[in-house]
Structures are given as structure tokens and as C-alpha cells.
Amino acid sequence: MNSDSIKIETLTPADMTAKAVSIGISKSALSIGRMLLLAVLAGVYIGFGCLLASVVTAGASGSLPYGITRLLGGLVFCLGLILVVVGGAELFTGNALMIIAWIDRKISLGSMLRNWGIVYLGNFLGSVFLAALVFIGRAYTFGGGQVGEAILKTASTKLSYTFTQAFVLGILCNILVCLAVWLTYSAHSTTDKIMAIIFPITAFVAAGFEHSVANMYALPMAFLIRIFDPAFAGAASLDLTSISAGNILIANLLPVSLGNIAGGALFVGLIYALVYLPKRQNASQVITVK
Secondary structure, three states: OOHHHHOOOOOOHHHHHHHHHHHHHHHHOOOHHHHHHHHHHHHHHHHHHHHHHHHHHOOOEOOEOHHHHHHHHHHHHHHHHHHHHHHOOOOOOHHHHHHHHHHOOOOOHHHHHHHHHHHHHHHHHHHHHHHHHHHHOOHHHOOOOHHHHHHHHHHHHHOOOOHHHHHHHHHHHHHHHHHHHHHHOOOOOHHHHHHHHHHHHHHHHHHOOOOHHHHHHHHHHHHHHHHHOHHHHHHOOOOOOOOOHHHHHHHHHHHHHHHHHHHHHHHHHHHHHHHHHHHHHHOOOOOOOO
């Protein structure tokens, strides 16, 4: 076989921009039903990543250095985005890159915002659904209760941030998440996609940045433990007064979600659009997404 016949061309950033436009068009064209179902799946998938990170890091405090613990949590959290990208699902944070298709005038502002709104709702429903299943299964009591204690500590920390701090941590998070998704646009195989995801996602988790969809699982999970298993929550010897529905929605999800939009849409999508859309005539044709 001629080696030239099996050569795989590397996609340039200009080609990736064209692919981002095509993907944005496909996402905006989804029916509401399909969009919502795929968003629910993404919420569940990201929740699984959070759950695995909680299990792996439970009880590690004091046994392992802080950085190593965070690194391990970040590595296993990658499961969430791998499931989303490879398995196929609609994730609010990654869909910030749809702004490239809007800037290229291939989709309307209304269709982009419609996608963001429906996907955000679906991600929330999927995340809370998984949290309810984990609670009913009492998986948080495993490891002598260390898993649940880790969940409560994480939630308490997330709800201690000021609005500005949560907003900025949301920006930093989605810069890395959207860069991970952006890098998968250059992938030719499943392995390529997974490798593109691992380092940016590990970085955002290890650094302690804020991801709105991850918080849609982690915070309701802590809320369920506090409200419906007060004996377990009390045994954790933590101040859990900040874990309330109001604080979850207003003190965390609101600023973090806004920060995620700014980080992904402005700091990644907008910049790449400004750099490469004017030069698309030098790139390959838009890659059709099936």
C-alpha cells in the first residue's frame, strides 16, 4: 500500500475554526427534544467525573501533598468530558465555542442563545438526577463516610467565594475547558480526542477553578446530604450553614455560569474567530459534521 494513501493531514487552527463553524451550525439545528436529552446526558457524564474525583481524593488530606491530591482528582475528572465528547452530548460550557459560528454569520444570535439556555437546563436536570441516585444509593457513605465528607467540604469551599471570585474562577475554568474542546477539533481518532482533553481538564480541576455543570452535581449532592441525612452531616463536624438552595443558585451557579460564558466565548471563541475567520479562504472547506 502506498504510504501517501494512508497519510493523515494535520488540521491547522484555520481548519479547526472551519470545523467549529460547522459544529456550531449542527448544534443550533438540533430539535429541542434532542438538544435537551443530549444535555441531560452531559449533566450525568460530568457528574460521574465529579463522583470519581470525590472517591479518589476522599481521605487523601493529610496523607498526600495538596498538589498530588488535586492532580489525581483532576486526572479522573477527565472522565466527564471524555464521555461528553466521545459519547456525544451537549455541554453548556463547551458550547460557548458556538460564538465562532455566530461571528461567521452562519447561525443567529437567537439560535445560539436558545442552545445555551436549553442545554444549561438539561445539564442541570441530568446533574441533579445523578446526585439523587447517588444519594438514594448512599454511595456517599462509602469509605467509612469519607466520600460524603469530601463532598461536603468541597461544597462548603465553593459556597465561601465572593461573587467576583466565583466569576473569575469561572472564567479561568472555561478557558481551559474550551481549549480542551478546541483541541479535539484537530483529532482524527478517539485516542487523539482523549489525549487532547486530559491536560487542560486536569489543569482546571487541580487549580481549583469553577465549572458550572460540575457544580450542578456537587452542590445539590451536598444539599441532599445536609437536608435528608442530618446525622451524617452532623458527624462531619463542618459548618454547613452555607449549603442552601439560595446560595447554590445565586452565590455560586450565577457568577460561575457568567464566568464560564466569558471565559469560553470571549477568551477562546472570539479570539480564534478574530484571528482565523478572515483567513478561512486559506483553510480547507468546512468539515461536515454528521
